[in-house]
Amino acid sequence: MSRRSRGSNKWEVRASTLARNTHNLIRNIVENLQVEPNPSKQLIALSVGDPTTFGNLNPPEQVLQAVHESVEWHISRGYAPAKGHAEARQAVAEYSAHQGNVTADDVILCSGCSHAIELAISVIADSGQNVLVPRPGFMIYKTIAEGLGIEIKYYRLLPDEQWKVDLEDLENQIDDHTAAIVVINPSNPCGSVYSKDHLLEILDIASRNHVPIIADEIYEHFVFSNYEFTALSTLSQDVPILTCSGLTKRFLVPGWRMGWIVIHDRQNIFQKEVREGLAQLANRILGPNTLIQRALPSILKYTPQSFFDEVVLFIENQAKLAYEELRRAPGLRPVMPQGAMYMMIEVKMSMFPEFKNELQFVERLVSEQSVFCLPGQCFEYPNFMRIVLTVPEDILKEACLRIATFCKEHIVSREKLKEIDTN
Amino acid sequence: MSRRSRGSNKWEVRASTLARNTHNLIRNIVENLQVEPNPSKQLIALSVGDPTTFGNLNPPEQVLQAVHESVEWHISRGYAPAKGHAEARQAVAEYSAHQGNVTADDVILCSGCSHAIELAISVIADSGQNVLVPRPGFMIYKTIAEGLGIEIKYYRLLPDEQWKVDLEDLENQIDDHTAAIVVINPSNPCGSVYSKDHLLEILDIASRNHVPIIADEIYEHFVFSNYEFTALSTLSQDVPILTCSGLTKRFLVPGWRMGWIVIHDRQNIFQKEVREGLAQLANRILGPNTLIQRALPSILKYTPQSFFDEVVLFIENQAKLAYEELRRAPGLRPVMPQGAMYMMIEVKMSMFPEFKNELQFVERLVSEQSVFCLPGQCFEYPNFMRIVLTVPEDILKEACLRIATFCKEHIVSREKLKEIDTN
């Protein structure tokens, strides 16, 4: 009997390249922060992008009812097809009618929008290729791509133009190995909402360069008054688009892990391989939980518009509140969002010379004022921090006051700055 | 502005290597079958490994109650840590005490056992390495591995020794690139249950060759009277083991997608990289649905033993029934299972010369008798077919009668065979 010694004839088990190259940037940064809150003040975490954390925002009764009913159905316990039950996909198709002509065949149900993004990236990009992602932008793209040997290249967003895409930079980033452009609209972390015209400019670049788009529209319809949400896919003549969305944010159930991909492919460019590739990839983990799949038709049809309107109005008011408070805080420059659930705030580091970077600013804000904002480095975007707007109003107000106090205590006056400069 | 033409300056989007190499073998075979049932007989599908299909087997009331309660809890809507909520992991640790010393830290919650397998394979094996899998065996290993460039190598099971592992063959398959051995016990499709002694023999090979084990124990405790289930991990002195399991089969809720990995690592061999690698990989899709996570402690604690006993007893009786009926069918040789929910049946093809292979046998069985068994090719194991034992008793009986009739109608007598041979 052959008895090969494996390698050194001792136990030595490494993790795979995939595992070693998969990193959660936010977690890594947050875990390394020195964040001991001030024991005399209750900690306020403005860092977590989970609208359910504080208990003030809850899914509508209809949604819970639909799931209760689903629990009782015998059919909601068995396996679903890997792409999801036909009825659930049909319901998503109807719900996504604002994206253009969508049929059940164009829908793949996923285990949350993260899984939708994982499938979209991994069906379209190969090791050695690259995917263009906005900076600042949501970091799961990096987590997912780099493990697979897919490079993330950033294109710039312009903070002074409400985070519009720097189109020239976007086009400059495209090269022979570019497999897809990711467009996040409305945006995490920026809260920006793009106009039709701007989306057309982005599509034009994709079209001329023949690069497909992954449209992350998990915040679809999440826009403040006077702004309009346009699904990227409605504007595309040729560019094939995988739109990723789900229940997570709009229905306030991030833990339920129900997301989906909608395939938009007017010129049958995905028809040859990508569509089938997605169906095959869905086989790897056999789709999202069927309790929610079975409830999905009711969830999507019976949630009243008033529910959505109230949530968005609440967040808009929170955004105004935070903006008014923080723009008066010395050394900060909040950028008023147009949608989603976040606000980016510039920290003028030159006015806080005692801190080396915004990471130290954020750390000290925790230890003195017990307010935790996410440092811009979590989005590879230093000198900014992100706050979450879904916390209760009184807590947000208190947090803003504390931030302003902190800034007043640490800001260095212009005169003082000049002094420092001359020394 | 640079304007690189991507490739041929036209739309050409391929699917990734991962997508093109991910295949669901069973689906591909089943879809290509000529399976038009006989319109005068109701179709009986003995092919689907879903115990809920016929509605005769249902999860216990306690489980449904636990989920109803979870729907009402505000905390079951938010994000969980990627590895799962601490309470849910603690509950799995206690539930898995029969596997040895398990703490919450050793548990990673996954979206079904398939996802557990995906994480286990992808943390431990790299492109270019191989994983040893039993033949016949469950095919998701192939689906998951090949997309990642990981080779699947088979080791033989011995049908005449109740599907024990051919130990010599197993050891012969190990080479310098072997990253893991998969052991499925109890087995799909065989229904075999390994004795302690046999598991020790397998462990010995893994130990001497320093190959970690992935123990697929999704059918844990699913054993008939006079047999005993032993968790592989309890017997290991050194071999590090990732045990994959979940709610799917034992609690009759495959659609709920709740599975887990339990890390067994007495010699701290996974400690260096694999443990952290699993935690990082879990970040890709952020864990299974929190509704079930929150219900998990109640589900695992309050399901009465009598529920499990009844289900297993039912299946055992079904196995006996099918075995008795089918061993009298000419040309068939059923192998009596010792657990799980399946039975493998040898089709002595030489006695059915009109069929080229068991695929044709199975096809014709559908078109004449409207009974659908899964052909052995679905497990890369020709000349056998697999039936599912979870269907209602009268339906199983009817199916067996029809199979026997079919065999009688198509068997060629020994005399006749000799005649054919001499011509």
Ligand SMILES: Cc1ncc(COP(=O)(O)O)c(C=O)c1O
């Ligand atoms: C832009 C963006 N895309 C995707 C996701 C992931 O959503 P899910 O929780 O459904 O995986 C998030 C979550 O914060 C997000 O902000």
Ligand SMILES: Cc1ncc(COP(=O)(O)O)c(C=O)c1O
């Ligand atoms: C041996 C084996 N492992 C894993 C699985 C997958 O289980 P799950 O449905 O939890 O993904 C199955 C399902 O049939 C199986 O038979």
